[in-house]
Amino acid sequence: MASKKNEDMYRCDCNVIHEEVIEKVGEHMPEDDTLMDLADAFKVFSDSTRLKILCALLQEEMCVCDISSLLGMSKSAVSHQLRTLKQTNLVKNRRSGKEVYYSIADKHVETIINNGMEHVLE
Amino acid sequence: MASKKNEDMYRCDCNVIHEEVIEKVGEHMPEDDTLMDLADAFKVFSDSTRLKILCALLQEEMCVCDISSLLGMSKSAVSHQLRTLKQTNLVKNRRSGKEVYYSIADKHVETIINNGMEHVLE
DNA sequence: ACTACAGTTGAACAATAATTCAACTGTTTG
């Protein structure tokens, strides 16, 4: 006879082995929405093109042409990625004549990259 | 007459606007390989299922069944993600009888997640 | 007003990745 306690609580294809652990851990888990947001945040940093752009902008404000030249990529490809970076508030831009200059908008960018770098370089 | 300086240095569909900036920034950029590795590292954290697993394991060692129950996902799906996490050395496992217990293997996991969380929660 | 250039945008295409499904390994128990 099966335990009735968690009948419909956790649906999956297995018998719960350690209910106490599951309940205890479950209580201290971050909200689902929070973890989705966190995943999305990391997703922005998970593309080497975007990382290159961020590393470049950490040094100096640059226009799209400059970035394209530096990375050896089309303006279109760069612009698409800049759009992503701007939508996530990591960079900001200003127009000066024909050019649009991008720069870092969030102080966490450097920390997050350095932190990840530390993890990679060992 | 075009400048001869950077003739074949940067190929892209635009005229280089600020050569000095590009050269200066270019000198201080991390290696391409390094940035690829960094992107791959962030990629692991960019999925909410994997984040959930890591958050759970940060609290306590758990077997696959426990994790499946906690997340409401199939053992197969969880096992696939655990494989990714193990290949990137973020978790380790040990067998005890029929069960396989997973736990955090890298001290950076907590730092990286907390760091990202700080960025998300504001 | 016309031309040239910086940049943006949306659709199409190609590549990557997460989940499902079914078959499999390994361990315990009767």
Next chain:
DNA sequence: CAAACAGTTGAATTATTGTTCAACTGTAGT
């Protein structure tokens, strides 16, 4: 040794994402 269960694996499917391409906007110069 046979049955039952924990977990793994590979192939197939589905979803997501990065880049290209072509057309477009906006600004400067003539």
